[in-house]
Amino acid sequence: MSEALFKVRFSAEGACVGKLRNEVSLTAHEPFQVERMLATDEGKFQGGDDTAPTPLEFFVTGLVGCLMTQIRVFAKRLKIEVEDVKISCRAEWEALPDPVGPYQGRPAKFEIDVDVTSSAAPDRVAELVSAARRGCFVEQTLGQANVIKHRLSVNGAEQSPA
Template identity: 25%
Template sequence: MTSNPSTPPIVRKLEESSDPAEHGVSLQAVQKREVVLRVEAESLENMRKRATVRVDQPKGSTFEIICDEGPYLGGDDSAPPPLAYYSASIAFCLLTQLSRYATVKKLNITSMKLAQETRFAMEGSVLQGTLEGRGIEVVTHLDIESDEPEEVLRQMIEVGKNSCFVHQSIMKPVPSTIETKINGQKLSAS
């Protein structure tokens, strides 16, 4: 697939920013930390959206990410849809935690890959205001090549699953609040 030079990239780094004092902090054996991300997003033409994502804690870089929807939702299919980013974040986060564990424990891992199926459902009516989406399930298949004992790898998988922020947000849902302004005025809670 060739890219059109006039089409902006789907993901691009806007600002490089990290604190050398924080390098390798997440590779410590014992941790107590909080990760904070800030996102500003806007709707563009058709179903395209643009988000600016900044990692505030630990101090990290800022990226611009574009998403779109397929023609079935009136989009142009010019970038991954939001659910593709969500699904990828589940896989990326788990692989990060598994890799981090293997590094801290100095495990001999030759290869680590996964295949994942993420399923969602939608029911109801837009016109009647009853439309409701929900997640159905996430099934992850890990493929690990290693000469480490099975029990060591089992422990790595357990710690990886338990320390993966995204998996834990699915298994133990976090509070979510939407505060709205219309024409600059805060919308009162209903």
């Protein structure tokens, strides 16, 4: 039996609808249910039309938004008064040579500054932010090795991914 307090489960299906534009149907299954369509595109640098945020823009926004949300949610539960939260994030990746493709992406650095306005004692605010970081699903995903499984189908026939 799992010790989980709750589960978070999403699924997404994407379709190519332009040069590099994608439309992704996102479904949240647990702990809430919602369906949304989110589009991504690339800028002119990559050959796109810049009609929507890039996947990395969504990624960094997700990281900042998740941590900000957790700080406010945890503040209520821990009864710590928080008047304001501001987060600045600097994220860097690098493109490295790849033996097959044009390049391979690698994360280089994530720097996050958290600025909390609160009447609570600084050590309580520090505890709050630490707890919120542990509760931020995006930051926790970044902070550990993850198993990512791929299945490949070419013309309807399943293939072994390289």
